[in-house]
Amino acid sequence: MAENSTHKARDQDAVEAEASAWLVRLEGEDFTDEDQAALDAWFQQSPDHERVFRDVAETWNIMALAVVDAHFGAQKSTPLAGGHATSLLGRLKDAFRKRWFTPAFATGFAALALVAVVSVLFEPGGRPAMPYGQHAVQQFVTAVGRQSLETLEDGSRIRLNTDTKLSAQISEQSRTVELIKGEAMFTVARDVSKPFIIKAGNHEVRVLGTVFSVQKRPEGITVRVQSGRVAVSSEEGEGVDSVILTEGQQVLANDDSGMGAAQTLDVEQAFAWTNGLLIFDGTALPDALAEIDRYYFRDIQLQCDQAQSKKLSGVFRIDGLDEALEVILADASLQMDTHVKGKLLLQCPIDPEG
Structure with a gap:
């Protein structure tokens, strides 16, 4: 998965x-x-x-x-x-x-x-050249199942979710973050003279002061706004498609199909990970397992067709996902196979008469 x-x-x-x-x-x-x-x-x-x-x-x-x-x-x-x-x-x-x-x-x-966090200084050609400490490009990385909270020079805070990598650079002219993979929540210090810009592939999020998250997925990015306003834009051929998000809204910007429409989101559920929680409310089991898989040390695979339509509701701690899996096994009548290295296979129960 x-x-x-x-x-x-x-x-x-x-x-x-x-x-x-x-x-x-x-x-x-x-x-x-x-x-x-x-x-x-x-x-x-x-x-x-x-x-x-x-x-x-x-x-x-x-x-x-x-x-x-x-x-x-x-x-x-x-x-x-x-x-x-x-x-x-x-x-x-x-x-x-x-x-x-x-x-x-x-x-x-x-x-x-x-x-x-590693500060390395780069010119466009990729060679370190600037004096150490002058507008360093800071790199932040979290491992699978880990989170971290970082503070930038301008006072903006970034909370990195599981398996995330990004770089940040603050200068007199700009504040720029590149989200390479994963998900991060941003609390941006207000500075009207220097917009805060997050780049992820061919997508860009521009803000002046707000709290929001950006998640980079294989198919594009998802931007969620807890408070304030953000502008999300994507390169579309030779043009640019954009949308303005306000508090309690989200949008999926797809690499292939372009910018989606702004949607209302459940703020508590969307940002629960910042409090070490995962919240599911009638979530399709495959989607819930995909979210759990982001934090889990094994690759979780659902190999039971009859469980594909099941739903999951509950609040689970990220540092106690084994308990969440026990609930899923019981509720969905699944059995677990751990014999394949690095994988957790959730399978239909064996029919003793079959």
Whole structure:
């Protein structure tokens, strides 16, 4: 039921974690020939391993040099990456670790490289270039089943829902967020001189001050407004289609069919996830399971035709979804199969006479 891209993202996270662990070991004093052989074997397991290893190492290099510059008096104009940058295994080993790069810090630095908030500075060509700390592009990430609350420089707050990734940049001229995947709720600080813009694919949401959420789906985006007004627009061929949403309204902007009509929404139900809850009120069981699946560590699949038409009502805690599944199993007379790795199969009961 969950998209293949979700599983790929989970696999990517696992490979990045392994790459980070290898980098920490590589920086240790006791890295042996046996360790090198094991690392080479890890590279051979998949062509993605070496690629991800290089990407993580480059990210560490950018972050490490920024910290080294701050602690060892480098000029702010020093480029952070590219041909002028010193490698992680060079300058970091020779200067950074001599002072305070202990094994404990190495482990913390590995976590830092994968932390949910990473500031990296990019030019349009993708190369870090601006001095560290000047209008940094902040990246925020949550894992499956996790949420986080972040505050931007202008005071705006972003609550990220499960399996979400976005970037944000605040400058003197603009406030821009790119929603790469997932869902986020925005409480925007009012500033009439700098509209707050959220971009998701070819869709754009523009506000001055309001509380709303944007969810990016495979087919487009859904925008829900808790309070205030937002303008949602989508590129349609050579033109732009747009709609104004007010408090208690939502709209689906589809990548293929374009902008839908504004609809009334149940605000309490739509934003229940910000309080750690999922609310269903006569929701079709396949739709309810699709929502639960966004937060669950297994891929939930409903494999029972007679249960497709069933409805689900109830309030469930996001951190207690096993209880929700128990209710569903009982109410829909389903049985659960967990033998397939990474999947939770909900099946019709076996007929003992069949």
